[in-house]
Amino acid sequence: MSGPALLFLIVGLGVVGWLAGRAKARGFSRVGGRRALHSLPNYHGWYVALWAVVPPLIFLAVWSALSPSLVTDAVLATPAAASLPADMFSRAAILGEARSIAMGQLDVGFNPQAAALVAPYRTAISYYSSIGAVGAALLLFAGWAYGYTRLKQDFRARTRVERVVMGTLLIASLIAILTTVGIVLSLIFESIRFFGMVSPFAFLTGTHWSPASGNVDPDQFGAIPLFWGTILIGAIIAMLVAIPLGLMSAIYLTQYAAPKVRQWMKPILEILAGVPTVVYGYFAALTVAPALRDFAVMIGIPNASGESAMAAGVVMGVMIIPFVSSMADDSINAVPQSMRDGSLAMGSTTSETIRQVILPAALPGVVGGVLLAVSRAIGETMIVVMAAGLSASMTANPFASVTTVTAQIVKLLTGDQEFDSAKTLAAFALGLVLFIVTLLLNIVALRVVKKYREAYE
């Protein structure tokens, strides 16, 4: 029986189980009066349906993972398989093709030899899928019968069904942990392999970065220039753009702007955060970088590069403006109105109130927001890949080209995906550093923000 048909059958019988369970429960209620039934008939129905459907589905999931190799073994045992080439890859390709033809996914084979194997495949597939179908059917009826016979007048069907629902919810929540664990394990695992080749000390303190394929030279893996580039772009230039613009925008919109202006400008500024980073990257590389370079040349800055830290940093800063401004907005709004009134009633002007009372009060929140923004900026990839360049230099000249952790991760991993070269593994070590740093920034920032919120609640 084909997969979809089987699924259809299972679901169909599940529906029947639902109807039967419900009918049986209705019968009880007719006998014992309404309150006699613990759970609504529907829940009895669900109980039966779950018993009928879930075990065969689990069985089928397992079976469909197991059966292909059983099928292949069976096919290989037939005489038709004797003529297969010894070379594993051709074998596999021919088998795969024969299989696809047998299952009707392919009309004609590319490999002529496949044709001979179609028949054995058909036999084996139908044999094993009948086993699967029979197994599923047995489970289905067993579950069905079990569920059905358990229904009684005071049977707590609802409680059982709800327990299944709760279990599902819990499993959904656990996926977040799984993902985190997956990230941490994959980063750590590959990083350990890397640190087997290059010492963490050389990696974290070296100032020379030029990983090349082939033999491992620990001197090539000094990541300090990358860290510096990341800081220069993400934590310095981008913040020099984003903090004043974001903060002042938030101040203007919350304290000065007419409600109508605020209502329009806020979403407009938020668009800045919604523009994909690849667009920013393109814009930075195509428009901003050349303009900045011209400007740098005009004012006589040496080594101005078209892929400058400045271009990437400025554009990244613009991208982060709404982020900073909405964090600042929240913090400013959390300062109680009474504080503002108090200051105004002393005869201070609005700007004095903002600078001397509101901002100091909102400072922890703003700082927390800035930390979050920094963590966003140093993890940003596309803008730096497209606009910051790849030269691992430790220059402080913002018009020169620098590279960042993320840009190097991309560089190291696009193309060379062989997993035991130091070059590839270095990307994971960089990823680990990035992960740890952004994690710490986030934890600190969230803690600061939370403390601050509590202060005014």
Add this chain to the structure above:
Amino acid sequence: MNSPDALDAAVDRTPTDWNAPDMQARIRRRYASERRFKYVGLSAVAASAAFLAFLLIVMIGNGIGGFTQTRIALPVDFETAPISVDPDLLRSGSGEAALANADFQGLVEYAATAAYGPGANQYFSDGAWVLVRRQIAANPDLLLGKTVFDLPAASDIDIANKSEGSAEAERAVKLLDSRHALSKSLNVAFLTGGDATDPALAGIWGALKGSLLTMLVTLVLAFPVGVLASLYLEEYAARNRLTDIIEVSINNLAAVPSIIFGLLALAVFINLFGMPTSSPLVGGVTLALMTMPVIVIAGRNAIKSVPPSIRDAALGVGASRVQVVFHHVLPLALPGILTGTIIGMARALGETAPLLLIGMRAFIADPPGGITDPSTVLPMQIFLWSDEVDKGFVEKTSAAIIVLLVVLLSMNAFAVYLRNRFEKRW
């Protein structure tokens, strides 16, 4: 408490004279500073908005031409043309082979030379002959006489026709224009085709379809998991270690740089599970991991904003906790959850970095047929085109950006609409 009178004897002073000149000067200074501060704020807003406007104008300016296509009329006289395909053969059904063997490239070259002089072949897009072949396959009768084909121009002609091109191309445009051979029309190939090496033929449909498939996978995985997890955390989870760990994980996942998810996908999905590289499946799963925490956080906020009195009311008439949630809380929180989901999906749709690491940075010309086919996505296509040598791709890149921005902005606008429409204050 001290007697105020005793105090006064020691330290009192004359009352402040608010009208003294130095006071007045001070006031003026304070107001000037107030105005300055306000203008600084206004300029910050204006600068941010101006940057956005600048970005959009540059992209639209560069890209709007990408939606149109210069076409050149190519008259072909099959009586004299160096090609021999029997139209009857085409009708008979064994035409495929006949067409495949015929030299349409040569035909186009011949006809172009005949019409516009030597080298005129260069005026046409590389793939122009394929279109001729396609038209003839559709209508073999064309072979019987003279026909004028309307074929896409090569990208340098296209550029010269739309704006400033190279001197050579400008000359060609002048020549063609003088023969009334040029026309401009909607670039259907751009909206319906896949990637191509010739900018005149390159299209975004392949990438858009890849994006749609990827988003489908993302949505199918992230939405239910996100909603269920937020329900669990907000409505049922007892405060214990496990819940704390879940919470911390989710908050951190929402802040992890996207490239890290790419590393995860590479290490786990591709290298460990052997899932197909460059496929919407892997891309979608990766982006789902990124989107799920966004949905959970939005979902929890939406659920939190459902007033407890409604839960009490339902519990009070004897609803179970599952019933309370699924009959009352979830329906009321749904608009908020949807808003968060759309915003999360929009973010995923614009994401490039993690997909770079799973092989989506590739030339993939055929639009994907399913979630395991090799495919690229819109932002990746933008990235790839931004790297192309041919100048014609500048326009295409910006045009693709316009398409992406239109999709994203409409998603965001829809989210804002949802939020405003269903925002409830209890």
Add this chain to the structure above:
Amino acid sequence: GCNDKAGSSGASRDYISAVGSSTVYPFATTAAEEFVRANAGMKTPKIESTGTGGGMERFCQGVGAAYPDIEDASRRMKKSEFDKCVANGVKDIVEIQVGIDGIAVAQSVDGTKLSLTPQDLYKALAANVDGKPNTAKTWKDVNPSLPAIGISVYGPPSTSGTYDAFKELILLKGCEADPKMKAMKESDKDGFEKSCTDLRSAPYYVEQGENDNLMIGKLAKNPNSVGLFGYSYLEENQDKVRGIPLNGIAPEYAAIASGEYPGARPLYIYIKKAHVGVIPGIKEYVAEFLKGAGEGGYLKAKGLILSPADVAAKANATAAAMTTLDGADLK
């Protein structure tokens, strides 16, 4: 067993997968399109531009649907790479030379005209010259006959094949011209290579990303900089940049084809023979490659240079017979 890994998961691919050089990429993609146009029903090959080195590593990872069928290379496969291939079961590899690429040394059309030698470039860019840190600031410091323009060279990143070619074809040649280094080459080959190819960083040698277009734009705007990139980019942007003669020979088509220009390099594709006949279309795709690389083909349109006739003939023969590569031929 390992046979059902591919067989049972139905993992036989129905499209070609090619990886490798970004230089060959434009040609490979065009060939892919033509291949589909000429062979109805075939799927378009998937082509990743990974750089020659990166591509080699993936190509050599093994035989099977999960691994690429074809490697595009802007240099010849190295012996070490071949050995790795063999170690991973990729024993039969077909090598076909498809054309030639020139590394153009170029500057803005507005710049003061330069004419360099490999030695000039080495002296300007090496981190250490004569065992001392390089102090040259202008071209005049390098070679008194050159103008006193600040040294600023935009070049490819160390991972790209263009860089490899630059290293092999220009830097090492320039380095060898120094007798001391020549002596070192004899005694300590590794040390020689290292000290010859260890480059200064920005502002002298500025590594660029993959985007050579940006480099062109940068050169156009900075007339005093020198750029290193593929010949195709030079040809495509004649209006903005011009080639700088090396040893007095300008990077022009004829000079590169004849091998006269020092910065020319052959382009190859490598084919996994085990995949031929298993993954549909490989033969036809290779045929398309050679057709495009032949007289009147589109190779030229992609800014690359046709192989000389004898090489082309050999390539056709190799492709027809699928003659495999002998590792002993490689360095």
Add this chain to the structure above:
Amino acid sequence: MPDSISPTGTPNPKMTARNVSVYYGDKKAIDNVSIDVDRDNVTAFIGPSGCGKSTFLRTLNRMNDTIPSARVEGDIKLDGEDIYSSAMDVVQLRARVGMVFQKPNPFPKSIYDNVAYGPKIHGLAEGKVELDTIVERSLKRAGLWEEVKDRLTDSGTALSGGQQQRLCIARAIAVDPEVILMDEPCSALDPIATAKIEELIHELRGRYAIVIVTHNMQQAARVSQRTAFFHLGNLVEYGQTTDIFTNPRETRTKDYITGRYG
């Protein structure tokens, strides 16, 4: 001391509480309270703010279960069945012991659906017709039918505060409860709406055992037949309403009802 108060005075109690203490975490909010809820009368709980009236009321239908930190000790029986025993299903308990809250809290659904919700989840109606009957009867009993019969599909939240509260009472009645608990049902209402609710309580008396928490002593005096006075988590005095108000045994009660504190 609480033992000294007779919890009874009712020959045939609907609910009985014996030695009930309630804790929020470590904090004791109710201390050893024993009380009987009469079948045919209205019982009022009075006492100063924070004395535990709501807390105790909520133990009677186990609404305290929803507060993670809350813990209940002692025995509470409904018609002799222990409501905290594992055999008691809390969902059914709450159907039998309905509740009306301080702030009217209709569901943001139609008036009809507000009332029909309980019968639906408990499966009390066989079909649409029967459900209609239940809805109509409940709204009539809650004295709201005439006002809303033409707009049953309007949202329950669109009603006035007093109507909303009566809707909540109708909703509670619809599941055919045996006891109705009301926690300051009028404190959010204006005097006219309050009067309507009081009148309604009067009419419902006898059909349901009713417990009402109130801050307003006049209201307690008007609507209830028995009054329990709580103070700092203790039950200070419990008895006939007339006795409590005219002749309190405890000085604390007296002080409270004469307005010395609270």
Add this chain to the structure above:
Amino acid sequence: MPDSISPTGTPNPKMTARNVSVYYGDKKAIDNVSIDVDRDNVTAFIGPSGCGKSTFLRTLNRMNDTIPSARVEGDIKLDGEDIYSSAMDVVQLRARVGMVFQKPNPFPKSIYDNVAYGPKIHGLAEGKVELDTIVERSLKRAGLWEEVKDRLTDSGTALSGGQQQRLCIARAIAVDPEVILMDEPCSALDPIATAKIEELIHELRGRYAIVIVTHNMQQAARVSQRTAFFHLGNLVEYGQTTDIFTNPRETRTKDYITGRYG
């Protein structure tokens, strides 16, 4: 009717309001009120919640300017100067007419900086020494000096509620105002802190014209010499505090002070 009330009764008023109406958008919150604020006495504004006491109080130092929807009609003069005229600078006005709010709202700065804030922005001190003097004097006048003199660098928010309110009064005093407006300054405080503030008001009387809004009639009787009774935006009665409390002319006043409503 409001015209029938004599706004005067004070020979030399510090502030005079004539025919003042205040609107929030379309809603009239104060209707045609005329009143004089005496130079040497404490004036109390009483009235039920929402009657407009705060609104009117805030018109006296133009704090209503900060509410976009608020609009003021009529004449208000400070020492004969129209405070709503364009010649009047609102910043200086607020320095001259200080304000203390219902909830103590010290700035999240040190105690010293809280008090020094006003003098600094207005440039009232020539240097550190003079500033120190002003801070000390203001804290002394507010009766807070002894309690805080050893911890002037502690945060103002670390004080107790009553101390915070006195700090706010010190802050208002520090800019050397002529009038001090207090909007229910004690409603967030416990009885002991309240008593301290009342005592303080008593001591400040004569040096500053003081207006205090209060809900608590006993407080009005204790601290004020003149009382104005507001109701629904109208000034119902205004006069000597003793007269208002012992012999109100209007029945509404009488009903209010005897607790019939409010």
